[in-house]
Amino acid sequence: xxxxxxxxxxxxxxGRKGGLSTSPAKQEAARANGPLGGRPVIANxxxxxxxxxxxxxIYAPKGQAGEYSALATNPYRGCGHKxxxxxxPDVLRMSREDFDAGATPRPNFLGLLQADARKYQxxxxxxQVMLSFTTDPFNPFDVSLTRPTIETIKAHGMAFCTLTxxxxxxxxxxxxxxxxxxxxxxxLTSLDDAFSLKWERGAALPGDRIATLRRxxxxxIFTWVSLEPTLDTDSSLxxxxxxxxxxxxxxxxxxxxxxxxNTTDWKxxxxxxxxxxxxxxxxxxxxxxxxxxxxxxxxxxxxVPQHH
Ligand code: SF4
Numbered sequence: 001x002x003x004x005x006x007x008x009x010x011x012x013x014x015g016r017k018g019g020l021s022t023s024p025a026k027q028e029a030a031r032a033n034g035p036l037g038g039r040p041v042i043a044n045x046x047x048x049x050x051x052x053x054x055x056x057x058i059y060a061p062k063g064q065a066g067e068y069s070a071l072a073t074n075p076y077r078g079c080g081h082k083x084x085x086x087x088x089p090d091v092l093r094m095s096r097e098d099f100d101a102g103a104t105p106r107p108n109f110l111g112l113l114q115a116d117a118r119k120y121q122x123x124x125x126x127x128q129v130m131l132s133f134t135t136d137p138f139n140p141f142d143v144s145l146t147r148p149t150i151e152t153i154k155a156h157g158m159a160f161c162t163l164t165x166x167x168x169x170x171x172x173x174x175x176x177x178x179x180x181x182x183x184x185x186x187x188l189t190s191l192d193d194a195f196s197l198k199w200e201r202g203a204a205l206p207g208d209r210i211a212t213l214r215r216x217x218x219x220x221i222f223t224w225v226s227l228e229p230t231l232d233t234d235s236s237l238x239x240x241x242x243x244x245x246x247x248x249x250x251x252x253x254x255x256x257x258x259x260x261x262n263t264t265d266w267k268x269x270x271x272x273x274x275x276x277x278x279x280x281x282x283x284x285x286x287x288x289x290x291x292x293x294x295x296x297x298x299x300x301x302x303x304v305p306q307h308h
Contacts, residue, residue, distance in 0.1 A: 069130035102141035138166025167204025228253030
């Protein structure tokens with residue numbers, strides 16, 4: 001059943017008779033509801049219990065993306081990291097050439113984001129919102145929306161997580177992250193520069209991404225690594241060994257639709273990953289594609305708190 005939240009009703013319940021609010025709770029409600037009694041915010045939770053019906057800017061990703069985050073937002077169209085394995089151009093029905101040409105701000109993004117964020121706040125949703133699945137918040141071209149997007153999310157009571165291959169391009173944004181709410185994540189496919197340059201031509205090199213993960217972790221921020229796609233199983237295992245001292249969580253997937261991994265023994269890979277993670281004492285989530293290879297009853301929670 002959908003729940004409905006109306007901040008006018010909430011304000012009435014709190015005894016608000018009009019005029020300026022002074023208590024923090026009333027000020028928060030007033031902020032969400034617009035200055036001096038703007039239009040009421042009606043927010044209907046979807047059956048998933050976290051996303052709001054009708055919101056498309058802050059949305060619940062489906063399928064494999066949904067395993068990574070309950071909520072997400074994508075401020076830009078295009079990316080520019082030029083990953084050869086990227087499926088997003090197909091999803092967005094863009095030519096790969098246009099997608100790879102760079103990231104551009106989506107029209108009227110901040111206004112639309114604000115409208116969605118008000119609804120999430122009205123419903124009391126405080127989840128992390130991930131940036132991003134169909135672009136990169138620290139892409140090499142245009143990051144003008146990244147800071148205001150994060151500020152808007154925070155101003156409406158939510159948390160955020162960034163997933164990037166931008167490496168040190170994220171460092172100027174470090175001040176926005178809160179150790180007790182937010183998270184920083186990076187995708188890694190190899191420790192080898194030549195391999196990365198072949199598969200992720202426009203992305204930061206692996207060493208830069210790893211150094212940036214360490215910087216965020218040193219600042220007290222929860223860090224995680226996406227080991228998806230797995231292009232080379234030995235490389236993914238080497239990444240865990242090289243980074244586990246400053247990475248809080250690994251999310252492990254496979255590669256689909258790539259001829260080079262057609263003959264990969266995914267069962268052996270899954271077992272090697274969990275053995276290594278146990279030996280090193282690191283948290284991990286094995287994604288759905290690899291779950292058939294897990295031992296029966298293996299604990300594999302889909303959502304763990306991504307903050308300290
Ligand atoms: S960073 Fe992500 S969105 Fe950008 S090209 Fe690579 S896979 Fe696609």
